[in-house]
Amino acid sequence: MFRQAREFGPVVLIPLAWGFVAAAHLRIVSTSTLFIAHVVMATLLAGFAVTGRSDMREGVLHTWWLVIVSGFVATVVGAMGFRVGSSGSLFQGIALFGWMVLPAVGFVDTGRRVSKRAWIYFGSATACVLGAAVYALGLFVSLPVGPVFGLGLVGGGQTLAILDAAFGYEVNDSVKRATDERV
Incomplete structure (x- = not known):
């Protein structure tokens, strides 16, 4: 069951996280929240990185493990941004653009x-980079809708890719094969 939570949890967590950021x-939500x-x-x-490490030592899974670990660091930096006063927005920006x-x-x-x-994956990568640029441009020129x-x-691109990764047969089967070979 824990393996299924790790495999399918991001399908719910990724769109939820970006919805929360938009809110x-x-x-709509406070800084304390x-x-x-x-x-x-x-x-x-952190839990995902630690428990998934043995299954994510090579290939594309290793790349994703590195993304998760780097994202953990970015998230901790973002959390610090809520507690350090005037430089907080820099830390929060690092977390946001990092993700x-x-x-x-x-x-x-x-x-x-x-x-x-x-x-799907190349399009999702493009949506991430383009979304970050649109977000930054929206802040720079003060377009309220831009950010x-x-x-x-960003959220749409990432959600599309994680849906394919979780439910698409090719990526999902190759992950399972790699995991089964180690067991």
């Missing part, structure tokens, strides 16, 4: 390794 930008969300996310990421761009690395590697539906639209691109 924060729309000022965001701090708690960062702590919870860091805890989940916008880090998965793009995993998507590109996954796209290189799959023979079918690689376009949320950028978040939507």
